[in-house]
Amino acid sequence: MEQKKKLIEVALPLDKINEANVRDKNIHFGHPSNLHLWWARRPLASARAVIWASLVDDPSAHPELFPTEVEQAKERERLFRILEQLVVWENSNNEQVLEEAKAEIKKSMGDDIPELLDPFAGGGAIPLEGERLGLKSHAYDLNPVAVMINKAMIEIPPRYQGLPPVNPDSRDTKNMGEWDCSQGLAEDVKHYGQWMKEEAFKRIGHLYPKVKLDNGEEATPIAWIWARTVKCPNPACGAEVPLMKTLDLSTKKGKEVYVELEYHGGKPEFHVISGKSDSAGTVNRKGATCPHCGQAIDFGYIRDKSRNEEITSSMVAVVAEGKKGRLYLT
Numbered sequence: 001m002e003q004k005k006k007l008i009e010v011a012l013p014l015d016k017i018n019e020a021n022v023r024d025k026n027i028h029f030g031h032p033s034n035l036h037l038w039w040a041r042r043p044l045a046s047a048r049a050v051i052w053a054s055l056v057d058d059p060s061a062h063p064e065l066f067p068t069e070v071e072q073a074k075e076r077e078r079l080f081r082i083l084e085q086l087v088v089w090e091n092s093n094n095e096q097v098l099e100e101a102k103a104e105i106k107k108s109m110g111d112d113i114p115e116l117l118d119p120f121a122g123g124g125a126i127p128l129e130g131e132r133l134g135l136k137s138h139a140y141d142l143n144p145v146a147v148m149i150n151k152a153m154i155e156i157p158p159r160y161q162g163l164p165p166v167n168p169d170s171r172d173t174k175n176m177g178e179w180d181c182s183q184g185l186a187e188d189v190k191h192y193g194q195w196m197k198e199e200a201f202k203r204i205g206h207l208y209p210k211v212k213l214d215n216g217e218e219a220t221p222i223a224w225i226w227a228r229t230v231k232c233p234n235p236a237c238g239a240e241v242p243l244m245k246t247l248d249l250s251t252k253k254g255k256e257v258y259v260e261l262e263y264h265g266g267k268p269e270f271h272v273i274s275g276k277s278d279s280a281g282t283v284n285r286k287g288a289t290c291p292h293c294g295q296a297i298d299f300g301y302i303r304d305k306s307r308n309e310e311i312t313s314s315m316v317a318v319v320a321e322g323k324k325g326r327l328y329l330t
Helices: 014-025 046-054 069-086 096-108 125-131 142-158 182-209 299-307
Strands: 117-118 138-139 219-230 241-242 248-252 256-265 267-274 311-322 325-330
Touching: 014 046, 014 069, 046 069, 046 096, 046 125, 069 096, 069 325, 125 138, 125 142, 138 142, 219 299, 241 267, 241 311, 248 325, 267 311
Parallel strands: 117 138
Antiparallel strands: 219 241, 219 311, 248 256, 256 267, 311 325
């Protein structure tokens, strides 16, 4: 049986796809990247475009319908317009756009719609977009985190599609048959997620005491930054040396924050300052340097201290949740 040439083998509207890929990186609401961090996540727009264009015939595969190059180019432009709409993030759940895209797949493949297999699924972009286009997706990965991500994205939602939530608050708001797609599941995740948050606060909230801000307000701490310390080998010094590659806490443009290091009685004290540090950290590839006396410290000395359990630690800063982002406090 002769294989028909697919659209992806001839041409694609790459500019529009690339625009959608750039947009994909800057979406922070409703995007799978918010489910869990994955370091090799593929743009959804690319995955959607590649899958669709791999299934849809190029017009040149049907000379009986498009006998001339002009007619083929005209039909190809029509397919491009569908694809350009398909890769737009806001159309991810647009039924009209998705049905038009699925109709083209059906026209090219007939009833022989293939199943999609991604043996190294990772963040799940490919199997997710396969399901969005009406394909049955199979995802595998050796990493259990990737397996969890894929279960949450492509296995569990379809299982509960169209079903009402089980939590008592949401069930009272609609009739049983009025829950579309995965709305019922989403309501349960929201309800029980809030319950878990409240329960966690009741049980361990006392371990996160509020911190006072300069304006008198209070903020909730979300992290404490610590540095391991080792005693300076210089017998005339003996200060505790924090092992830090950098003194910068935040390098985000316009929100740079660093710590200034001072010594009192051989003990390091850190002061949080807005801006970018002019000083390097205390550790580089060659070893460490004591900021108190300038003594060079090789890694062999540090490893020996670690093996002898003589490594200590010192708190560098407190990170709190502010109204406009993270706050770094002394």
